[in-house]
Each structure stands twice: as C-alpha cells, then as structure tokens.
Amino acid sequence: MDGRAVLTALHWEETRLMVCSQGLPVLRRHVLVVDDESALREVLATFLEQYGFAVRTAPDGASALALLQIEPVDVILVDLQMPGISGLEMAFEVHKTKPHIPMALITATPKSIQPVTLRQTGISRVFAKPFDLEALVAWLQALPRNVEKLG
Numbered sequence: 001m002d003g004r005a006v007l008t009a010l011h012w013e014e015t016r017l018m019v020c021s022q023g024l025p026v027l028r029r030h031v032l033v034v035d036d037e038s039a040l041r042e043v044l045a046t047f048l049e050q051y052g053f054a055v056r057t058a059p060d061g062a063s064a065l066a067l068l069q070i071e072p073v074d075v076i077l078v079d080l081q082m083p084g085i086s087g088l089e090m091a092f093e094v095h096k097t098k099p100h101i102p103m104a105l106i107t108a109t110p111k112s113i114q115p116v117t118l119r120q121t122g123i124s125r126v127f128a129k130p131f132d133l134e135a136l137v138a139w140l141q142a143l144p145r146n147v148e149k150l151g
Contacts, residue, residue: 029140030072033057034064034090035079035106044077051137061085065093073101075143077127077136080107088113088121095122102143106131 058064078087104125
C-alpha cells in the first residue's frame with residue numbers, strides 16, 4: 001500500500017480527503033471550470049485531474065451558479081466572455097454569497113479588465129489565453145488549504 005487512505009465524498013462520489021504516508025490529511029481540491037468552449041473545459045479537466053484535483057465543469061455562468069447551490073467547490077476558473085451571464089457577472093454573484101472561494105478569470109483580453117472590477121467581483125488571478133497550464137497548477141497548489149472535519 002502506498003500510504004494513502006481514501007474516504008469517499010458524499011456529493012461528488014470522488015475522493016475528497018486523502019491521508020499521506022505521514023498520516024496527515026491532504027485535501028483534494030474541488031475545482032469548477034466554467035467555459036462555453038467544450039474543448040477547453042475538457043482539456044483543463046483532464047489536465048487538472050492528472051494533478052489530483054477533482055474537477056467539475058459548467059458550460060455557462062447560469063449552469064455554474066446552479067451547480068454551486070448543490071455542490072461544494074474550493075476554487076473556480078471562469079471564462080470572461082460567455083453567452084448569457086459573463087464570467088465577471090458570475091464571479092460577482094458568487095462573491096456576494098461565497099466570498100471565501102478563490103476565483104481566477106480566463107480571458108483572451110486581460111488588459112481590458114480594470115483592477116477595481118476584479119476586486120469587486122472577487123477575482124484574485126487572471127490567466128491570459130493561451131495560458132501556461134503549469135502556472136495555473138502552481139497557483140492552485142499555492143492556495144491556502146482548509147481541512148474539513150470528519151464525522
């Protein structure tokens with residue numbers, strides 16, 4: 001055995017908490033990827049899962065907001081330009097009710113966004129398309145960890 005015990009999450013039916021070889025709990029981050037481009041959602045999900053992240057995807061802001069009502073999420077990656085609710089509008093709605101969730105904006109036009117707008121919407125990082133996947137993983141791994149209590 002490699003020293004990792006796995007407990008199953010109720011909501012996602014995926015691993016939520018793992019114990020490393022030293023017996024310390026390691027939280028498996030739940031990442032929500034919101035983008036209207038299905039190919040980008042799939043690439044990001046596959047890539048992040050290879051790094052041990054549990055990934056959910058949504059094709060638009062409305063679907064993401066609905067998912068957030070029933071699923072726990074640790075971090076959100078959201079596209080700026082989507083049909084219906086934009087990434088900034090979605091982030092603003094999330095930030096009003098769940099300000100503790102870190103969010104990053106994915107956009108082809110990062111210079112068009114004012115820093116004050118990012119602060120108001122709770123966006124803490126912007127990744128310009130095409131973005132460096134390793135930089136994205138590094139950002140996700142550097143986020144503070146919260147260990148949930150069991151039982």
